[in-house]
Amino acid sequence: MDGSGTQPRAAMIVIGDEVLSGRTRDANMWHLAKRLTEIGISLREVRVIADDRDAIVDAVRTLSGAHDHVFTSGGIGPTHDDITADAVAAAFGAPIGIRDDARAILEAYYEPGALNDARLRMARIPEGAELILNPVSQAPGFTLRNVHVMAGVPAIFEAMLDSLRPRLAGGPPMLSHALRAPLPEGEISGPLGEIAAAHPGVSFGSYPFFRGGLGTTLVARSTDRAALEAGVAAVRAMCLALGAAEVQETPPA
Template sequence: MSGETVDGVVTAAVLVIGDEILSGRTKDVNIGFIAEYCTAIGIDLREARIVPDVEAEIVAAVNGLRARYDHVFTTGGIGPTHDDITADCVARAFGVPLLLDPRAVALLEAHYPPGGLNEARLRMARIPEGATLIENAVSAAPGFTIGNVHVMAGVPKIMQAMFDVVTGRIPTGRKMLSRTVHAPVGESRIAAGLAAIQADFPDLSLGSYPKMADGRFSTDLVIRGRDAARLDAAEAAVAAMVAAVVGAAS
């Protein structure tokens, strides 16, 4: 099913691993990238979770998310230092040994100069038994896929290169479409009308997003769904409702 589109919904979660994210020392940008990418290719990102470098919490999160969603994308914790424990934890979650993978070793040997593959760097060649490697075009050290869990680096440039590889291998679903109607009034003015339209279109998602500029409130009304005809009908209904509210106030 490599890279194919299926007639249905494909779900995913992101698991960000690292004390540095939770402490604020490092600002995460991977969640936003993955969310935008998934929307563009037809994967519904349903959850994003951040956990510290604590084995029990990583294992519990991996097992909980992989049971709930079609795919789990993890970032962080596969580097050469002692506190990079993601590979260990994912192996434990799947109940398989973590082995020095000859494929990963070969990639690292080709990347570093002779004698440059030291003990610390060899940690990056430890892969759970049965996993598929995720190629790393930036710095050679691979990620891996085991089951429906895709383990990638935390460094954004490297993660993005790995994510390109992963999404080329997995099936995607029908793309989520959206329409936006701008309302030059605050949320409270259109809340009742929007709720009534939502009741008429239970298969769609209608959301309101308030803004303020130059002391004036306005609202963007966003309609999301997979059926273009239904979106068109809902958009027309929302636009008519907004026009009626604005007209009544003038």
């Protein structure tokens, strides 16, 4: 087990040639992972793909069938390469066109005469989708089945995720407890594996550090507080048995 308990599973699709080329550094995955952890949804997979219709269709179909939620970022702007909305609609065989409610949002935002054909592309919404409001630049995202389609600009993505949050039912929150010990990772790998086998409801990770001396940070994670505490007690005892004079800890709140 991985300690995720009954948490819903999620995946993310980051869409954009600019991310794959290195011109843009994606920040949305980090923000999404943090927020989903807070509300009890387990982010299990992230794919970064090009602005390619077939690739988007394939990723949406594959991931939506394997997860409770799929979040996309990028490709819903006004330019010719913003094809995410059409690709998501195609993935589910849903008709797509300019929808009156989305158009009304844009008409209220732009000055009279400023809503040109390019900007009107942002009102293209698949049939049956529910809008995700965008308080920053107004152009909405949407949810179609279990796929949540949002902008790639970080400030807008974050605002859309806040708008979507009340519709996301999570499970028990993931708890984590970190222990920092002056032990090399090679010495603890065997005993840690035995602890992991004995505590299947907890996931364990080890992360070596070199600054301030050689050592390892061990992190235990679980949605079950009692199971987490038992796993942490075993890790603490292991560190002391291996000769750690001091173990610094950061327990869950």
